[in-house]
Each structure stands twice: as C-alpha cells, then as structure tokens.
Amino acid sequence: MRETTDEPDRLPIAPHPRETLALVGHEVQERAFLDALRSGRTHHAWLLGGPEGTGKASFAYRVARFMLAAGDPATRAQTAQSLAMPENDPATRRVMARSHPDLHLLRRSLKPDGKSYTSNIPVDAARRVIDRFGSSAAEGGWRICIVDSAEDMDRPAANALLKLLEEPPPRALFLIVAHAPGRLLPTIRSRCRLLGFEPLSPEQVAEAGRIALQRMETPFDDSALLRAASLSEGSVKRALTYVDPETLALVEAVRARLDALPQIDLSALLALAEDVAGKAGERDFGVMIETVQGWLSDHLHAHAAAQPARLAPLAEVWEKLQKAAREVETYNLDRRPLVISMFHDLSSAVARSRAA
Numbered sequence: 001m002r003e004t005t006d007e008p009d010r011l012p013i014a015p016h017p018r019e020t021l022a023l024v025g026h027e028v029q030e031r032a033f034l035d036a037l038r039s040g041r042t043h044h045a046w047l048l049g050g051p052e053g054t055g056k057a058s059f060a061y062r063v064a065r066f067m068l069a070a071g072d073p074a075t076r077a078q079t080a081q082s083l084a085m086p087e088n089d090p091a092t093r094r095v096m097a098r099s100h101p102d103l104h105l106l107r108r109s110l111k112p113d114g115k116s117y118t119s120n121i122p123v124d125a126a127r128r129v130i131d132r133f134g135s136s137a138a139e140g141g142w143r144i145c146i147v148d149s150a151e152d153m154d155r156p157a158a159n160a161l162l163k164l165l166e167e168p169p170p171r172a173l174f175l176i177v178a179h180a181p182g183r184l185l186p187t188i189r190s191r192c193r194l195l196g197f198e199p200l201s202p203e204q205v206a207e208a209g210r211i212a213l214q215r216m217e218t219p220f221d222d223s224a225l226l227r228a229a230s231l232s233e234g235s236v237k238r239a240l241t242y243v244d245p246e247t248l249a250l251v252e253a254v255r256a257r258l259d260a261l262p263q264i265d266l267s268a269l270l271a272l273a274e275d276v277a278g279k280a281g282e283r284d285f286g287v288m289i290e291t292v293q294g295w296l297s298d299h300l301h302a303h304a305a306a307q308p309a310r311l312a313p314l315a316e317v318w319e320k321l322q323k324a325a326r327e328v329e330t331y332n333l334d335r336r337p338l339v340i341s342m343f344h345d346l347s348s349a350v351a352r353s354r355a356a
Helices: 027-039 056-068 073-079 090-096 123-132 155-166 202-215 222-230 236-242 245-259 266-275 279-302 308-331 335-355
Strands: 045-049 103-106 143-148 172-178 193-196
Touching (some): 027 073, 027 193, 056 073, 103 123, 266 335
8 A cells, every 4th residue: 555644634545635646527627727727817716616525626636736837837728638747747746745835735734632633724724824825936836725625614714715815916826625615605705716516427436436546556346346436426535435345334234224214124223323332333423424414415306396395304304413413423422312313203204205
C-alpha cells in the first residue's frame, strides 16, 4: 500500500482527492470550466455542489493542477481536451505533496491534542487564508483556495470568506466544495458560479473505486466492489466504505429490512440493534443511519410527483431520525432503543404512505 497521511478529508483506503488524477464522469463540468477559460471570462469563485463522495474535491484539485502549471492556463485551455495534467508535471507533484505556495486549503484542522479533528472550520483558519491573499502570488501566477467543505465553516468563517469573495484580488480562484449548496449563505451563493455534480452511475462508481484501490495497491474483491457500487447511491466514497466485507454485509442487511417494510422481522431487527451497540458499534451505527437516510432519500425522490399526503409520513420520519441520531451521538445514549423505534416509525410511515 502506498504511504498515506491521516487527514480529515480522506478515506484510509483511498488516495486523497489531491492524489486522484483520473476523472470518472463529470465531462460536462470539465468542459464548462475549459470553456470559461477559453472565453477569457473565468469566474473568480466556483461553487462545486452535489452529493458527498461524487468527485467534487477531486475535480477542485484537478482544476488547481491545471491552473498552477507553468504557462498561461487560458492559452493551454485553447487546445486542451481536458483538465488532466501529467503526474510528473512539477505543479502536479507539488500539489500532491501539499507544498505549492499558491494553493491554499480551508478545511477542518487537527485539534491541539493531536488525536482528532475539529468539527468545523473556525474563523481563525479563514482569516489566515485571507491574509495570504493580501500579498502577491509566490510564483507570479494564480492563487487558488479550495474550501472542503463549505458546510464545515462556522458562521464567522463564512462571513470572513464572503468579504474576500466580494473583493477578490486579481488572478485569484476560489473552488468551494458544497454537499448542500442551498444551505450556504445566500450572499456567498450569489457571488459564485454554480457547477452541479450529479451522482455517478453504479458502473462509474465501480470504475472510480477500482482506480482508487489499485492506486493504493489494496487487494479487493471485484464482485464486492460491484455490489458496493450498486448500494452507493452514486457516491465513490460510500462505495469504498462499503467494500469492506463486514460493512457490506451490514448495509445489505439493513437494506433487506428496509425493503421488507412495513413488515418487520423482530429477531432480525434485534440482531441489527445489537450489532451497532456499544463502543465497537459506533462506526456501524453511522453506516446504518447513512443507509436509512439514503433509502428514505431514494423513496422521496422516486415519488416526488405523488400527492403531499403520501410523502409527508416519510418526510416526518426523516426529520425525526436526523434529530434522534444527533442526540444519541451528543449524549452518548444507548443506540439499541433508537434502532428499534426507528424501524417501527419507518414501518408506520410506509403503511401510512401507501394508504394515502
């Protein structure tokens, strides 16, 4: 396995987005950025919006490598077929090594104890980036800031970034990764060009996952990867999480219980509740909640044209689940009662939805 670092925005079994050189899907987004460069009217701030794990951060670093390479990127764009840069390009190597002086990253940081990461991006971090944009580019070209992700910024940090977006210095480019762009400050959204990223197809997810695992020299079962991709809802990150055999088995068990609703197999449900109990089940509990949320999202989107009365029960469960999961995490509560009540609420919601 290739040497990696522990960072808040990477999976242990996958390359960091700055090390991800291949782009699977998102050709439309790539053409849009190249067209903007060719026109000479490149917007100073791009909001890369879409579901988590679909390649937004990898796209941001792909743009950064193209913009920071030697020469004028607008001239390079005239003949470029894509934003890809060779791995042996000096700028690419420095971006991958986190040593380029004109690439700035705004993300969650290591806590003073060195054991975990902050839950958000504080205003001090945003101010440090702003200070760097107050001086000239170290190499006389573009300066780039990647925000990953916008949802992690606390309100003061978002306001500090807004001031920079309102009066950007010359040859400055902001690439803002957002998993839910609608939740950002309207004033930030209005100063950005939105570039939307859709979920990838299962085939694309499997291809991207295969590339990531091969790059990490990680052995994997291709059939398990294909099953994980089919359950990933278009997210490479989720598929790479699910490719672990035990995690994949848990996801498939949860989906089986969900697909059987409103029927409940109590013995199977109790077994699931035990699987996520205690300290050892903390990660599995997160996977379970994510799987349930994905299942609910699929149903809400699939029946978006239905009468509101059919959607209301499922939407209510969504809100209740979000709140209950936060409380369990915040107050370190026993997860088993939540799992039992969650499935009973879902059973009732599905029955009411079908009867409406």
